[in-house]
Amino acid sequence: MTSLRWVGVIAHKDLRIEFRAGGRVVAMIALAVLACFLFAFALDRSQVSAQHVAASLTWLTVLFAATAGAGRAFDTEEEDGAFRHLLLTPIPRHAIFLGKTAANLVLIWMVTLLTFIALTTFLGLRDPGSLTHHGAIFLPGTIGLAATGTFFGLVSRHSSLGDTILPALTFPLLVPVIFFGATASARVFMERPWPEISGSVRLLWAFAVGFTAVGSVLFRYVAEE
Amino acid sequence: MKLEARELVCDYGATRAVDSVDLAAAGGSILAVFGPNGAGKTTLLRMLSGERKPDRGAVRLDGRPVSGSDPAWRSRVGLISHRTGLYRKLTVGENLAFFATLHGVAGQGAAAARALDGVGAGELEGKAVEQLSRGQRQRVALARSLVHDPDIVFLDEPFTGLDPGGAEALEAMLRACREAGKIVVLVTHDLRRGVELADRVAVLRRGRKVLDGSASEHGAQDLLRFFTAGGGAGGEGAAA
Numbered sequence: 001m002t003s004l005r006w007v008g009v010i011a012h013k014d015l016r017i018e019f020r021a022g023g024r025v026v027a028m029i030a031l032a033v034l035a036c037f038l039f040a041f042a043l044d045r046s047q048v049s050a051q052h053v054a055a056s057l058t059w060l061t062v063l064f065a066a067t068a069g070a071g072r073a074f075d076t077e078e079e080d081g082a083f084r085h086l087l088l089t090p091i092p093r094h095a096i097f098l099g100k101t102a103a104n105l106v107l108i109w110m111v112t113l114l115t116f117i118a119l120t121t122f123l124g125l126r127d128p129g130s131l132t133h134h135g136a137i138f139l140p141g142t143i144g145l146a147a148t149g150t151f152f153g154l155v156s157r158h159s160s161l162g163d164t165i166l167p168a169l170t171f172p173l174l175v176p177v178i179f180f181g182a183t184a185s186a187r188v189f190m191e192r193p194w195p196e197i198s199g200s201v202r203l204l205w206a207f208a209v210g211f212t213a214v215g216s217v218l219f220r221y222v223a224e225e
Numbered sequence: 226m227k228l229e230a231r232e233l234v235c236d237y238g239a240t241r242a243v244d245s246v247d248l249a250a251a252g253g254s255i256l257a258v259f260g261p262n263g264a265g266k267t268t269l270l271r272m273l274s275g276e277r278k279p280d281r282g283a284v285r286l287d288g289r290p291v292s293g294s295d296p297a298w299r300s301r302v303g304l305i306s307h308r309t310g311l312y313r314k315l316t317v318g319e320n321l322a323f324f325a326t327l328h329g330v331a332g333q334g335a336a337a338a339r340a341l342d343g344v345g346a347g348e349l350e351g352k353a354v355e356q357l358s359r360g361q362r363q364r365v366a367l368a369r370s371l372v373h374d375p376d377i378v379f380l381d382e383p384f385t386g387l388d389p390g391g392a393e394a395l396e397a398m399l400r401a402c403r404e405a406g407k408i409v410v411l412v413t414h415d416l417r418r419g420v421e422l423a424d425r426v427a428v429l430r431r432g433r434k435v436l437d438g439s440a441s442e443h444g445a446q447d448l449l450r451f452f453t454a455g456g457g458a459g460g461e462g463a464a465a
Contacts, residue, residue, distance in 0.1 A: 006327065013312070013323050020314045081308030085369070088276065088304055089327035090296035224276075224293070 003098075006091045010099020015106060017076050024072045025107055032065040032115045040122030050123035055185035058112075058119050059178050062138075063145065065111045066104075067170060070149025071156065071163035073104055078157065083223075093220035097150065101212065105146040112138050129188040133197060137188065140204035141181040144211045148173055151215040154222050177207050226252030227287055228273070228377060228408050234281035235268050242268040244432040245282070250425065252376075255399060255409040257423035257440070259416060259448055265432040266412040267381055273410060274302055274379045286377075300328055303375035307385035309366040313355040317341065317365050320354060321372050328373035340368035343401075345394055360391035367398055377408045384415050396422060416448055 018025055039057045043050070077083035086096060120128050128134070152169045159165050184200035228250045235243040243265040250256040260266045271277040273284055275293025284291050291298045304310075311320050321337030330336045341347045346364040354362060363386065370378065380399075384392050399422055402409050413419045420426060420440055428436040428451040436443070436451045 009323070009326050013315070016319075017312055017314045076312055076314070080313060081306060081310045082312055084276070084306070084308075085304060085310035085324065086327070088274070088299050088302060089324065090300040090329065091327050092296070220294075 003092060003095045006095035007099040007102060010096055011102035011106070014076070014100060014103035018103065018107065021076070024069050024075070025110070027072070028065040028069045028107060028111050029114060031068050032061050032111045033118055035061040035064060036115060036118035036122055039119070043123070045123075050125050051189050052186070054119055054123055054125055054128070054189050056182045057123075058115055058185060059141070059182040061115045061119070062108065062112050062142070063171075063174065063178060065115070066108045066142075066145045066149050067167055069107055069111075070104060070146075070153040070170070071166050073100060073150055073153040074157050087223060093223055094216035096223070097216050097219035098212070101146050101150040101215070104150050105142060108142045108146050109138075112142055125189070127191075129191050133188045133194060134185065137181060137184045137197070137201055137204065140201065140208040141177055143208035144177045144204065145174065147208070147211040147215045148177075151211075151219060151222070154219070158222065173211075177204065180204050180207075226376060226406070226408060228410070229285045229288075230269075230273060230282065231285070232282035233269065233272055233279045233284070235265070235272060235277065236280050241432050243272065243279075243429075246429070246432075246434045248273075248427060248434070248437065250408045250410055252408050253403055253406045254424040255403050255411060255422050256425045256427065257411045257413060257419035258427045258429060259413065259419060259451075260429035263431075264429040266429055269429065270379055270381050270410065270412045274304055274377075275299065300373065301376045303370035303373070303378045304381070305367055305370045305378070305383045306381040307383065309354075309362045311354045311362060311366060311369065314353065316351055316353050317346070317357070318350040320365065321369055324369050325372045330373050336372055337368075340372040341365070343371065344368045344398055358388075359386045360388045363387050363391055364394060367395060371398070371402075375407070377410070378402055380409070380411045380413070382413055383411070384413060384418060392418065420444060420448065 043053065074083065077086065116134070148170050152166055155169060156163055156166045180200040180203045184197045187197050230246060230248040233243055233246045246269060248256065258266050258269065268277065272279045275291060275298055278293065293299065315323070318337055321340060322333045325333035325336045338347065338350060341350055344364045344367045346361065346368060349357065349361060349365060354365065357365065383395055387395065396418065399409055411419060411423065420443065423440040426438060426440045426443055426448060427434055428448055430451065
C-alpha cells in the first residue's frame, strides 16, 4: 500500500468520525458565521467600502475557525488512547500527519465556502470578482493553515497550557499566509487582472508546500515519546 | 523466537524510571512483570514494545536490535492496555477494519470478523463502540490488538475494569497466544491472575528488577514480599 493510500485511510477515518460526532464542524461553522455577522454589524459602510475589507475579514474569520478546529484535531485520538495504537501500526509517521491534515483541510474548505457566502451576503457584495481566482488563492492558503494547525494541534496537546497556546504558536507563522492571501483576495474583489495576483499565489503555494513538508518531517518527533 | 532486554535505562528528567533492567521472554511463553505503582512497569513495557527509546541498553529479538521506528517491528507487535485505544464514534467492525488496513492485512473485513469471533465478540461487529460496556470494549480492544496476528503481544494492566467474564476471556486468549508460539509480556497489579497465567515472573521496585524467576517457583504471596520495601533484599537475580 502506498503512502497516499494510507493518507486517504486516515483522512477518511477522521472525516467519518467528525461528521458523526459533529462537535468540531459545528463549532467551526458557528464561529465563522457569528464572526461574519458581527463584522457586518461592526462595519460602518458609509465610511468603508465592503469591497475593500471583505478579503481581510474573510481571511481572519477562516484563520480563527481553522485554529479552533485544529485545537480539537487530536481529541478523538486521545479520548481512549487510540493514538498510541495508531503509532504502533507500520505506516509512516508522515502519512498520519498528511492524513490528519487532509481531513482538517476538508473542514477548513467547508468553513471557507460558508464564510465567503456569509460575508458577501451580509456585506451586500453583489460582484465579488472571479470565483475561480478566489479558489486559486484559497487553495494554497488553506493548505498552509491546515498543515500548520495540525502540526501545532499536536504540539499544544503535549504542552501543559493545552489548546490555549495554539494561537500563540500558529499566528506568528501564519502572518505571511494571511498577508499574501488577503492581499491577493482583495485584488480579486476589486477585479484586478490575474498578473497582479499571481505573484501572491505563488508565494502562498511556497508556504503551503513548505509548511506541509516541514510538518511531515517533524511530526514524528512530536508524536513519539 | 526470543525477546531480550539488556541493561535498559530510562530517565524522566532527574528521575530514573527504569534502572539497568535485564529481561528475557521466549516464544510460546508468558512473562508477567509486577510491581507497585511507580515501579517503572509501564515505562519498561513501552521500551520493550519500541514506543520509547531507552536512554541506555537495547531490546533484541533473536539477537537483532529492535527499534520502534522500524515498521517491520511494529507490524509484529500487538498492544493491549487499560485504555481501549478504540474510536468511540466508529463501529466495532470499522475500528478493526481500520487497524487491519493500516497493518496491511488482506481482506480486512473478514480478518476483523475472525478476530472478533476469536474473543467471543462476533455479535458486536455492527455496534458503535460508545454503546458498549467497559468489558465489551476491552474484548474488542483485544481483537483489535490481534487482528494482524502479531508475534509479540504486550499487555499493560489489561484486567483493569474487566468483569469476571471478560477477564476469563482475556486469560483464555492469552493462553491461546502462548499455544500459538507468541511471546506474551504482561504488566499487571493482579498478582493472582498474573502468577496463574505466567511462565516467568519479574518484579520491579523503584525502577530496579528485584526478582526474575519461574512462575512455578513463586506464588502470589511470595511475590507480594518483593513489593514492599526491603522485601526484595537479596532477591536480585533470585532465579535464573
